[in-house]
Structure formats: structure tokens, C-alpha cells
Amino acid sequence: NLLATCSRDKSVWVWEVDEEEEYECVSVLNSHTQDVKHVVWHPNQELLASASYDDTVKLYHEEEDEWVCCATLEGHESTVWSVAFDRSGEVILSCLPGVACSGADPTWKCICNLSGFHTRTIYDVAWCHLTGALGTACGDDAIRVFEESSPTASQQPTFSLAAHVPRAHSQDVNCVAWNPREPGLLASCSDD
Amino acid sequence: LIRSINDPEHPLTLEELNVVEQVRVKAMFAFRQVNDAESTVAVEFTPTIPHCSMATLIGLSIKVKLIRSLPERFKVDVHITPGTHASEHAVNKQLADKERVAAALENSHLLEVVNQCLSARS
Numbered sequence: 001n002l003l004a005t006c007s008r009d010k011s012v013w014v015w016e017v018d019e020e021e022e023y024e025c026v027s028v029l030n031s032h033t034q035d036v037k038h039v040v041w042h043p044n045q046e047l048l049a050s051a052s053y054d055d056t057v058k059l060y061h062e063e064e065d066e067w068v069c070c071a072t073l074e075g076h077e078s079t080v081w082s083v084a085f086d087r088s089g090e091v092i093l094s095c096l097p098g099v100a101c102s103g104a105d106p107t108w109k110c111i112c113n114l115s116g117f118h119t120r121t122i123y124d125v126a127w128c129h130l131t132g133a134l135g136t137a138c139g140d141d142a143i144r145v146f147e148e149s150s151p152t153a154s155q156q157p158t159f160s161l162a163a164h165v166p167r168a169h170s171q172d173v174n175c176v177a178w179n180p181r182e183p184g185l186l187a188s189c190s191d192d
Numbered sequence: 193l194i195r196s197i198n199d200p201e202h203p204l205t206l207e208e209l210n211v212v213e214q215v216r217v218k219a220m221f222a223f224r225q226v227n228d229a230e231s232t233v234a235v236e237f238t239p240t241i242p243h244c245s246m247a248t249l250i251g252l253s254i255k256v257k258l259i260r261s262l263p264e265r266f267k268v269d270v271h272i273t274p275g276t277h278a279s280e281h282a283v284n285k286q287l288a289d290k291e292r293v294a295a296a297l298e299n300s301h302l303l304e305v306v307n308q309c310l311s312a313r314s
């Protein structure tokens with residue numbers, strides 16, 4: 001069982017928990033050059049993704065008993081606040097403003113760009129593994145939900161805005177999360 | 193609001209150094225354009241010299257002053273007047289990152305410096 005943590009100190013730590021429920025740090029990864037904002041695990045592999053103030057998303061896995069950075073996703077022009085995998089783990093969604101990259105290890109390329117919907121920083125993205133819908137938490141106090149409009153073309157997906165709640169909160173929305181069992185249920189939290 | 197901010201490297205106020213001239217104009221424009229629905233304030237400031245290392249501190253002070261003075265719903269954007277500073281992108285990026293701003297203000301020494309910048313000139 002693995003746990004990952006990240007920090008403003010630019011590092012990502014990987015921890016293992018043993019039978020006695022003791023946590024031990026097994027790796028300190030210093031690949032990012034600036035604050036690491038978010039880490040998330042692949043849904044079914046031991047692959048870790050991190051998002052950073054250095055405008056990149058990095059991926060990590062274990063090679064010969066050592067955790068290494070195996071890929072860097074560039075192309076954002078500002079801080080990446082969050083990142084999410086889809087149900088299959090083949091597609092990554094990163095925010096700013098919502099670029100989905102895809103590919104099998106080790107090549108990832110950008111396949112979709114969701115720009116023009118958000119007016120301020122996107123603080124979080126969440127990918128529902130039940131329905132495939134995307135939720136975003138934005139600094140304009142709004143929550144948006146996107147759905148894939150052409151599910152057959154998996155190489156070049158297009159998403160359309162399915163829901164937009166302009167004043168979901170009275171201040172920045174910091175995080176959104178889909179309920180893992182009940183479709184269409186989204187939780188959010190805010191500076192308010 | 194902005195007039196009373198002291199440039200930490202100079203004993204005079206920012207206004208007397210002409211830094212705040214553009215800030216004041218922009219701030220006045222920004223206030224006029226703000227409506228209840230948008231709740232945004234955008235302020236530009238011009239550092240005294242293009243390589244001024246105090247630019248981040250000045251920007252932070254402006255941001256703090258506005259946040260303390262305005263209702264919570266306001267989004268405060270503070271950035272350097274384009275073309276007036278060598279590291280404007282890096283400074284603007286820091287000022288726009290609310291986690292970095294919050295972390296900076298947790299530093300008691302830095303907070304004290306910011307409060308000094310904001311205190312009225314005697």
C-alpha cells in the first residue's frame with residue numbers, strides 16, 4: 001500500500017505502509033523545480049502524477065526498486081494546480097485550462113485542449129470514473145462539468161460544457177470530487 | 193488606499209516616487225469598472241527601477257492592503273506595469289498564487305515588513 005505526498009518544498013514523497021500500519025518513506029523525488037501543488041495515483045498501476053508551479057506535470061514509477069520520474073508533460077504556460085486520471089488511466093487531465101493528454105507509457109501527447117471556458121485559475125479537476133464526466137473548480141467561484149461529446153473517437157476526444165454553476169460558492173472553489181459510487185454526485189469546497 | 197504605502201527602500205511614500213501614479217489611475221479605473229457581479233480589482237504598479245528587488249514586496253503590500261480593505265468577494269489582481277521590470281513575469285506569477293501569498297504572510301518577519309510598508313508615514 002502506497003501513499004504519496006507533495007509540498008511547497010518542491011518535493012514528492014512516496015510512503016509504504018506495512019502490516020503493522022507503520023508508514024515508511026521510501027522515496028523523496030526532487031524532479032520539480034517549484035512548489036508541487038497536487039499528486040494523484042493512476043487508478044490501477046503504481047504510477048504517480050504530480051502537478052507543479054513550474055508549469056509541468058510529472059509522472060513517476062518504480063524502476064529496479066527505485067522511484068524515478070519517467071515523464072514530464074509540458075505545454076502549460078502557468079502553474080498546474082491539479083491533475084486527474086480517467087477510469088482507464090490512459091488519459092490525464094491537467095488544469096490550466098484543461099488539457100487532456102493521452103498515451104501509453106512512456107509517450108504522452110496532448111490530445112485535447114479545453115480553453116475559453118474558465119475566466120480565472122482552475123484549482124482542481126476531477127474525472128468521474130463512473131460517468132466519464134469532468135468537473136472543474138475555478139477561481140471565478142464557478143463549477144463546471146464537461147462531458148465527452150464524441151465517445152467513439154478516443155484518439156481525439158471533444159468535450160462540451162454540460163453544466164455551469166456560476167456562483168457555486170461566494171469565493172474561489174478550491175476542490176471538487178466525484179462520489180465514487182453514486183453517479184452525478186459532486187462535492188466541492190471553497191475559500192468561503 | 194494606495195497612497196499610504198511606503199517603498200521600503202525609500203523613506204518617501206510610493207506616491208511621491210511617482211510609482212503610485214499609474215497605480216492610482218489604474219485603481220480608479222478598476223474601481224469604476226467593478227460591479228457587484230464581477231467583484232474584480234486589477235491594479236498595475238511600476239517599480240522604481242527596472243531591477244528593483246523590492247518589486248515583489250511592493251506588489252505584496254498592495255495586494256494585502258486591497259484584500260484588507262475590500263469585501264471578501266473581491267478578486268484582487270496585482271501585477272507590474274508591463275515592460276517596467278526585468279522579472280515581471282516571475283513577480284506577477286508569485287503575486288497571483290494565493291498559496292504563495294498566504295505562505296509569505298505566515299512569515300512573521302515578512303508580515304511585519306508588509307505592515308510597515310502599509311502604515312501611514314509619520
